[in-house]
Amino acid sequence: MSQVVYITLEPSESDRVDDVPKRQPHWVHPNLIESVDPVKGRQIRASDLIPKGTRVLVDHPYAIIPVVDEPAANEDLICSNPACNRQSPRHLGRFLCSNACIPDVAWCSSTCRDADKARHDFECTWLKRYAQPIRNKWGEYDFGMLWLIVRLLASRDRDPHGENVAPKTQQWKYGWSGIASLCGSSDTWSHEQVRSWTTLVKKYLRDSPVLPHGLTVDRVLHLICQEEANSFGLYPRETGIFPPPHPPVDRGEQYAAAVYPTAAIANHSCMPNLIHKPDQDGHMVFTASRDILPGQECCISYFDLTKYTDLTSRREHLRKSFRFICQCERCISEEPAKETNEWTSMPMMDI
Numbered sequence: 001m002s003q004v005v006y007i008t009l010e011p012s013e014s015d016r017v018d019d020v021p022k023r024q025p026h027w028v029h030p031n032l033i034e035s036v037d038p039v040k041g042r043q044i045r046a047s048d049l050i051p052k053g054t055r056v057l058v059d060h061p062y063a064i065i066p067v068v069d070e071p072a073a074n075e076d077l078i079c080s081n082p083a084c085n086r087q088s089p090r091h092l093g094r095f096l097c098s099n100a101c102i103p104d105v106a107w108c109s110s111t112c113r114d115a116d117k118a119r120h121d122f123e124c125t126w127l128k129r130y131a132q133p134i135r136n137k138w139g140e141y142d143f144g145m146l147w148l149i150v151r152l153l154a155s156r157d158r159d160p161h162g163e164n165v166a167p168k169t170q171q172w173k174y175g176w177s178g179i180a181s182l183c184g185s186s187d188t189w190s191h192e193q194v195r196s197w198t199t200l201v202k203k204y205l206r207d208s209p210v211l212p213h214g215l216t217v218d219r220v221l222h223l224i225c226q227e228e229a230n231s232f233g234l235y236p237r238e239t240g241i242f243p244p245p246h247p248p249v250d251r252g253e254q255y256a257a258a259v260y261p262t263a264a265i266a267n268h269s270c271m272p273n274l275i276h277k278p279d280q281d282g283h284m285v286f287t288a289s290r291d292i293l294p295g296q297e298c299c300i301s302y303f304d305l306t307k308y309t310d311l312t313s314r315r316e317h318l319r320k321s322f323r324f325i326c327q328c329e330r331c332i333s334e335e336p337a338k339e340t341n342e343w344t345s346m347p348m349m350d351i
């Protein structure tokens, strides 16, 4: 994937299209800072006023996979070349893998296919050998998860910014360094879940001639834990409109899943001040949905807010799917008042 060029962090005018730098690993509004919350971990804050409607972050996926039911017939399949990733409608013509690995892999042009050759070579033999057996035995979700891990490893294989190369003081991490710093560990998930992922890693993701990554089983398992806590589903319409519109507006069918090293720092809120939506090239774009004051946290919504409305269902959904108890302003304000403890409310007695 020699087409992705990671250069400087300062976008030059010639790199910008509609204010979005084309060749940067990410673009972050100058009024955003990263800080750490004692409960939620890393977070994004506004250092100065951000007016409603401002685009605040654009991030390139470090790895992205299509998520569609019938890839050969689907109109929304994304181009496999990471420097393109646009949705390539079938009627405009598609270029398939000459090794016929899986129909989910396609390019929008021969130029994209040629440019992506080295990156695709990393995954091709693995896909050809394991995709169908994994789909048959473990199902589509686990196949997608494992393929996303393989694509993370493929990007790492070609990453000029390896774990030890990016400066430690760099505020907004990107590249493999950003992936390595993602939250999530085996402590976050149930023993049963971790056991099942360990089996999958040992069976399908070991360092081998089919998948030469040089990492230990434990490190790949850790990568799954990170990916599961930080990946995004890509939908055609916005996520996080607040208050949720009446009647509810569906965000459409998921067409891809991806890991974004910088966008993953955004915490969740059930009354978010950011809307997120992928652009036509698979970049994740955050936009302020109201004025954000200096010091305020900038949050997205991790789910469709029209689907889970009351406190219990929202928290239960986040607990099951993302393994945390939501501590956003809205959930805290809707918590039932705590009963006053009789003993602590008794007047002090002299003894």
Ligand SMILES: C[S@@+](CC[C@H](N)C(=O)[O-])C[C@H]1O[C@@H](n2cnc3c(N)ncnc32)[C@H](O)[C@@H]1O
Binding pocket: 039, 040, 041, 042, 043, 181, 182, 183, 229, 230, 264, 265, 266, 267, 268, 269, 322, 323, 324, 325, 326, 327, 328
């Ligand atoms: C995608 S990461 C967000 C960045 C993360 N805070 C970090 O340190 O890298 C998701 C994790 O952030 C934390 N988090 C996000 N939103 C939260 C919320 N509303 N309440 C509590 N924890 C939250 C949880 O630990 C969750 O697993």
